Amino acid sequence: MQLIAGSSLQQGDGDTPESLIREARTALLAASEKHRPYCHYQPALARRNVQNIKLIARVREGLQHGEFELHYQPKLRLSDGSVCGCEGLIRWRDRHGSLLAPGMFMPKVETTTLIAPVTRFVVSEACRFITRFEKRVSVNFSVRNLMDERLLVEVGRLIEQAGIAPSLLEIEITESAFMHDLVSASKALERLRGLGVQVSIDDFGTGFASFEYLRHLPITGLKVDRAFIRGMEQDPRAQKLVACLIDVGHALGLEVTAEGVETDRQHGILRGLQCDQAQGYLYTRALPAVELLAWHRHHAQLEASRDAWWADPCIDSLLPPR
Numbered sequence: 001m002q003l004i005a006g007s008s009l010q011q012g013d014g015d016t017p018e019s020l021i022r023e024a025r026t027a028l029l030a031a032s033e034k035h036r037p038y039c040h041y042q043p044a045l046a047r048r049n050v051q052n053i054k055l056i057a058r059v060r061e062g063l064q065h066g067e068f069e070l071h072y073q074p075k076l077r078l079s080d081g082s083v084c085g086c087e088g089l090i091r092w093r094d095r096h097g098s099l100l101a102p103g104m105f106m107p108k109v110e111t112t113t114l115i116a117p118v119t120r121f122v123v124s125e126a127c128r129f130i131t132r133f134e135k136r137v138s139v140n141f142s143v144r145n146l147m148d149e150r151l152l153v154e155v156g157r158l159i160e161q162a163g164i165a166p167s168l169l170e171i172e173i174t175e176s177a178f179m180h181d182l183v184s185a186s187k188a189l190e191r192l193r194g195l196g197v198q199v200s201i202d203d204f205g206t207g208f209a210s211f212e213y214l215r216h217l218p219i220t221g222l223k224v225d226r227a228f229i230r231g232m233e234q235d236p237r238a239q240k241l242v243a244c245l246i247d248v249g250h251a252l253g254l255e256v257t258a259e260g261v262e263t264d265r266q267h268g269i270l271r272g273l274q275c276d277q278a279q280g281y282l283y284t285r286a287l288p289a290v291e292l293l294a295w296h297r298h299h300a301q302l303e304a305s306r307d308a309w310w311a312d313p314c315i316d317s318l319l320p321p322r
């Protein structure tokens with residue numbers, strides 16, 4: 001387990017033991033948010049802490065008032081272009097009707113106990129959507145989620161309540177989650193796998209990239225980070241690196257997904273490298289549930305008529321020899 005610390009020093013006669021402890025706690029919170037082992041108190045941290053408290057209060061109210069929803073980005077099977085699943089991504093439609101992306105609030109939520117009810121909402125919505133979509137839906141888990149025994153039990157209850165096959169739910173976890181406590185994280189993954197849930201490592205290649213730990217973790221998939229996909233078209237070395245990541249996943253019997261696919265060329269290269277799945281703006285952005293189901297029906301019609309370019313074997317001619 002990684003230890004973190006925050007500190008504060010007496011600056012004048014007005015400082016009291018209580019105020020110094022409060023400042024040290026503020027610095028401790030800042031260290032936790034920044035994933036640093038230590039942080040010293042600065043006045044700017046107090047102002048930021050007040051902003052965070054207000055944001056968390058708004059998130060709590062948003063949950064109570066039903067302001068959150070899931071949007072879904074499809075995943076395509078590269079071998080034939082069929083839709084094999086999707087990723088559920090939380091969105092916040094605030095009281096003014098504005099749609100907020102998760103990057104605007106989730107980094108703060110993940111450092112508080114509020115992450116449990118937020119994640120419970122995400123899993124519940126995903127399970128409900130699976131009953132209509134009938135394909136696998138993946139959702140994201142934070143470090144706190146993995147260490148939350150009650151939440152892990154709740155996942156099993158939500159699956160049972162929805163009446164879905166557990167394998168249709170996939171949990172995506174970033175590599176950085178394993179840096180905090182590999183043993184505890186591994187046990188949590190075993191709990192999830194015991195439920196029948198699929199488990200994938202998100203943003204693979206950007207964090208705790210040790211091939212040794214992959215061999216021991218009870219995971220079913222890897223998701224190659226978009227940073228590697230972005231550079232494939234111009235940089236042969238980047239393409240070789242992606243090929244290596246795909247080969248590692250396949251050598252371990254894992255399903256490999258590429259995220260952030262935005263061009264025909266990237267699609268063709270990934271198909272030639274025998275990547276299993278892809279998602280990205282090339283196919284569609286994340287859509288509300290009703291729109292995603294409509295998009296899926298249209299996609300299936302294109303497949304049936306063989307008009308879908310992404311399933312055209314001729315696209316492999318775009319590829320250089322591996």
